[in-house]
Amino acid sequence: MTNTTTTTDTSYVPPDIAHAVPTRAGTASVSWTLAKREYTRFMRQPSRVAGSIGQPLLFWIVLGAGLSPSFRPAGMEGMTYTEYFYPGVLMMMVLFAGVFSSITVIEDRDQGFLQGVLVAPVSRMAIVLGKVGGAAAIALSQAVIMLLVAPFLGFPMPVENYPIILLTLALVSLGYTGLGFMVAWRMSSTSGFHAVMMLVLMPLWFLSGALFPTEGLPIVMKVIIWLNPVAHGMTLIRAPFYQDAATFLIDPGYLTSLAVVLVWVGAVLTISAKRVAKRDIGAKV
Amino acid sequence: MIRIKGLTHAYPGRRGKPGRIAIQSFSLSVAEGTFTILAGPNGSGKSTLFRILCGLCLPSAGTIHIGGHDLFAEPAAVRGLMGVVFQSPAVDKHLSVAENLDIHARLYGLTGATLTDRREEALAWSGLKDRLKDKVGTLSGGLARQVELAKCLITHPRVLLLDEPTTGLDPAARRAFLDALSRIQRDRGMTVLMTSHVFSEAEDADRVAIMREGLLLAHDTPNRLRDQLGRDMLVVSAVDAETLAPRIAQVLGVPTSRHGEEVRVESIPDGGPVPAIDAILSNFRDEVTSVAVKRPTLEDVFIHVTEQASDPRAGEAAE
Numbered sequence: 001m002t003n004t005t006t007t008t009d010t011s012y013v014p015p016d017i018a019h020a021v022p023t024r025a026g027t028a029s030v031s032w033t034l035a036k037r038e039y040t041r042f043m044r045q046p047s048r049v050a051g052s053i054g055q056p057l058l059f060w061i062v063l064g065a066g067l068s069p070s071f072r073p074a075g076m077e078g079m080t081y082t083e084y085f086y087p088g089v090l091m092m093m094v095l096f097a098g099v100f101s102s103i104t105v106i107e108d109r110d111q112g113f114l115q116g117v118l119v120a121p122v123s124r125m126a127i128v129l130g131k132v133g134g135a136a137a138i139a140l141s142q143a144v145i146m147l148l149v150a151p152f153l154g155f156p157m158p159v160e161n162y163p164i165i166l167l168t169l170a171l172v173s174l175g176y177t178g179l180g181f182m183v184a185w186r187m188s189s190t191s192g193f194h195a196v197m198m199l200v201l202m203p204l205w206f207l208s209g210a211l212f213p214t215e216g217l218p219i220v221m222k223v224i225i226w227l228n229p230v231a232h233g234m235t236l237i238r239a240p241f242y243q244d245a246a247t248f249l250i251d252p253g254y255l256t257s258l259a260v261v262l263v264w265v266g267a268v269l270t271i272s273a274k275r276v277a278k279r280d281i282g283a284k285v
Numbered sequence: 286m287i288r289i290k291g292l293t294h295a296y297p298g299r300r301g302k303p304g305r306i307a308i309q310s311f312s313l314s315v316a317e318g319t320f321t322i323l324a325g326p327n328g329s330g331k332s333t334l335f336r337i338l339c340g341l342c343l344p345s346a347g348t349i350h351i352g353g354h355d356l357f358a359e360p361a362a363v364r365g366l367m368g369v370v371f372q373s374p375a376v377d378k379h380l381s382v383a384e385n386l387d388i389h390a391r392l393y394g395l396t397g398a399t400l401t402d403r404r405e406e407a408l409a410w411s412g413l414k415d416r417l418k419d420k421v422g423t424l425s426g427g428l429a430r431q432v433e434l435a436k437c438l439i440t441h442p443r444v445l446l447l448d449e450p451t452t453g454l455d456p457a458a459r460r461a462f463l464d465a466l467s468r469i470q471r472d473r474g475m476t477v478l479m480t481s482h483v484f485s486e487a488e489d490a491d492r493v494a495i496m497r498e499g500l501l502l503a504h505d506t507p508n509r510l511r512d513q514l515g516r517d518m519l520v521v522s523a524v525d526a527e528t529l530a531p532r533i534a535q536v537l538g539v540p541t542s543r544h545g546e547e548v549r550v551e552s553i554p555d556g557g558p559v560p561a562i563d564a565i566l567s568n569f570r571d572e573v574t575s576v577a578v579k580r581p582t583l584e585d586v587f588i589h590v591t592e593q594a595s596d597p598r599a600g601e602a603a604e
Contacts, residue, residue, distance in 0.1 A: 024365065025394035033391045041379045044420075116375035116436070119339050120392040121364035280336075282345030283297040283304040 030126035031133055034117065038101065038134020039141075052096050053142050060089040063211075073213045083153055087237045088210030090146060090165070091230070094139040094173045095205050099197055101135035102180030106190050118276075125273040131181055132269065136173035143169050150241075161240035168240070171261060172233035176201075178268030185275045208234040229264035232257035286444060286476040287315040287338070292347030294333055294499075307333040308344065308499040315492070318474040320467060322487040323494045324587060330499040331480045332372075335448045338478070339369050352443055365393070368442030370450045376432050378422030382413055385421055386436055393440040407435040410465055427458025434462065438469060445470075447479040451486065459483075484584040493583060497591045510586045518585070519550040519561060522575045529572055536568050537561055544588065551581075551589065 025033075042048055064082030071081035108114035117127055147162060183196050205211075207221070208230040214222065225231045235257040239248040248254045292311040295304040308330045315321050325331045336342040338349065340360045349356040352366045376385045386407060390400050408414045411431045416424060421432055430450060437445060447466075451459040463486060470477050479486075487493045487507060494504040503510060523529045523546060530548045534541040542549050553561055558578045565576060579585075 024361075025392060029394075030392055033388055037377060037380065037384075037388055040384070041377060044379045111373040113375055113377045115371045115373070116369070116389060117392060118341060119364055119367065119369045120389075121361050122392050279340070280342045282294040282343060285293055285295045285304070285306065285345050 024121050027123045027126040027129070030122045031129035034127065034130020035133035035137060037113075038131060039137045042134075042138050048100065052093065052100065052138070053145065055096060056089045056092040056142075056146075059092065060085055073215065076213065083155075084213070085211070086150070086153060086155075087234070087241055088208075090143050090169060091172065091205065091208065091210045091234055091237060093142045093146065094136075094169055094176055095201065097135045097139035097142065098173060098177035098180045099201055101131060101138070101177055102184040103190050103193055105131060105181055105184045106187050106193055109185070110188070123273075124277040125269070127276050128178070128181060128269055128272040132174050132177040132272075135177040136170050139173045140166060140170055155241050157241060158244060160245055164240045164245060165237065168233075168236045171265060172230070172237065175229060175233065175261060175265040175268055178265060178272055182268050182272045182275060185272065204228055204230040207231065209238070210234055229260055232260040232264075236261060286317040286319075286352060287313075287478060288348075288350040289313045289338075290348045290350075292334070292337070292344050292349065294330075294337060294342075294344040294347075306499055308337075311347070311496070311499065311501050313494055313501055313504060315476060315478055317476050319491040320470050320477045320489075321479070321492040321494060322490040323478060323480045323496065324482060324484065324487055324583075325480075325496040326482065326591065329497045331496060332448065333499075334496075335446065335480055338446055339367075340364060366443045368437035368440060368445045370433050370437050370445070370447040372448040372450070372452060374421075374429060374433060376421050376429065376436060378429075379420060381418050381420050382424070382432050383417045385432055386439055389436040390439050395440065403439045403441075407439050410469065411435050412461070425458070427454055427461060430454060430458070430462055431465070434466060441473070442475065444476045444478070447477070449480050449482065451481070451483065459486075463489075484582060484587060487583045495587055495590050502590045503586075507583055510583065510590075511581050513586065513589075517553060517558060517578050517580055519553055519558060519565075520577045520579050521548040521550070521565060521573055522546055522577075523548060523569070523573050525572065529569060532569070533565060536564055542589075542592070549585075 060082070064080070064085055067085075068081040071079075071084065076084065105114070109118070114127070117130075143166065147165065150157065180197075180201060183200070184193050187193050187196075207225050207228050209225065210230075214225050214231070217225070235254065239251070239254050243251075290312050292308055293306070294308040295306045298304040311330075311334065323331060323334070333342070337344050338351075338356070340356055340363060343357055351363045354362040354366075356363050377388075380388070383404070386404055387400070390396075390403060395403060408417070411434070412428060413431060413435060416428065421429055424432065434450070450466075451462055454462060466477070466479075467489060469475065479490075481487060490507060492504060493507055493510055495502045495510075503513075505513075521529070521533065526543045526546050526548050530541045530543040533548055533550065537550060537554050539550060539552050539554050542551065550561065562576050562578075565573065581589075
């Protein structure tokens with residue numbers, strides 16, 4: 001037994017194997033399947049449902065009640081803070097749905113469900129869209145509940161503005177969850193993600209005009225806010241609450257923000273898909 | 286069906302230190318329709334090899350062809366041929382058995398009547414028929430594993446890779462899982478490569494590959510591997526096996542090895558076991574608690590092969 005290494009080279013490849021590749025599922029159908037899973041899973045965890053609706057609601061009621069007496073920004077006389085903060089709370093729901101969804105990526109990728117998806121013959125973009133689309137669906141269903149109370153808050157909105165608000169929320173949600181996904185993908189622990197969330201994802205929301213008006217801020221802050229895509233998302237969400245579609249859809253400020261948000265969504269989705277497609281490479285020897 | 290050539294993988298080192306080599310010029314061919322067990326101790330490079338085979342990681346050097354496709358150049362083509370059962374569950378425990386099967390099938394483009402047929406087929410062999418509507422999280426460990434297997438088989442893969450799939454299962458559940466797997470493997474002529482460190486699992490395999498420290502040490506049928514150790518061996522139990530081993534070797538004139546409280550005589554001297562036992566008893570009767578003749582198991586082969594590789598005097602066996 002001087003040589004125990006035996007390498008038999010008998011592998012034979014029948015010619016028909018090339019045709020045995022199953023039909024590849026389309027990106028749209030795979031994304032839909034994965035998003036549906038995301039949504040179903042969310043609805044089956046009552047604590048998650050309660051938390052993600054309860055927290056923004058609590059924020060809104062508590063901050064609204066506490067800050068309303070001192071809320072007197074120039075040019076917004078007659079508006080209560082509760083009213084001002086309302087679109088910001090919608091944004092917050094989008095944020096939370098995105099953050100929770102991104103966290104699940106970390107566990108799912110190495111130890112769970114996503115392992116099986118990664119080895120399936122599906123486009124990498126479909127994996128991203130499934131996750132991000134699922135989070136958007138979750139955010140939207142929460143927003144619908146929240147929007148039901150809008151008429152009672154003194155927002156005299158025309159009916160056609162509601163679908164615009166929902167579409168906007170969906171778009172911002174893709175951008176926000178896409179960003180979370182992009183960051184979370186290479187992370188190995190959820191605790192690391194919490195740090196990123198507190199340092200990046202939350203400040204993006206704080207500095208978006210969701211919590212306080214951005215008029216009258218120091219110039220440095222204004223620049224930061226202008227560069228913040230979430231602030232542009234906020235502009236898009238806020239517009240339908242105060243204006244007719246005919247007015248804001250031709251407003252250059254609104255259209256600029258729309259362009260920024262579209263670029264943001266496109267960029268984070270593309271980068272995310274690239275990151276998913278990237279495989280670890282062994283070191284040179 | 287699976288052809289691995291000159292595979293080497295190193296993990297990048299930290300801060301200028303050299304990387305750790307996990308796999309070293311590893312070559313292995315798995316013929317179509319065979320059931321191959323890849324065995325090796327923890328840290329032998331099995332898991333790294335598995336990740337590379339799944340297409341989740343690219344090696345430092347080497348090539349892998351699966352079903353005629355280059356895994357690294359055309360991962361999408363290979364993914365369509367392949368099913369993968371991971372060590373940690375890849376099913377969603379918040380979803381029902383049916384939902385999990387359904388999602389997986391749809392990822393592979395199965396819909397409508399084909400999907401229904403495939404689901405029926407999966408239910409026919411597994412114990413999941415009455416549990417379709419139950420969430421996977423409520424199933425026993427054995428049934429949850431069956432969902433995992435059923436999910437992968439629903440797409441009719443040509444190649445199935447499994448990474449220590451029976452970890453954490455009780456012996457009965459392990460048996461049930463392996464029986465189902467090997468029956469389907471034979472029926473479909475599927476190529477199966479499964480990593481394992483439970484050697485009783487390897488006894489029924491067509492081929493066993495043994496790896497250690499990133500090297501392929503042996504690859505053969507279980508019977509031929511056992512024959513490498515000779516037909517039988519003597520196992521002498523003793524309290525102080527360490528000092529006894531060299532003395533037995535001297536008396537019998539053949540090498541011995543020690544494993545815990547056992548001294549093993551792997552090549553029984555001419556004349557058969559009886560004179561050897563006689564010699565051991567007449568010399569060391571007071572020190573010996575028992576003497577037995579044992580047919581080598583794959584575990585013995587494994588210990589033998591991996592020890593030989595780690596012994597510098599037998600270094601050529603590894604190269």
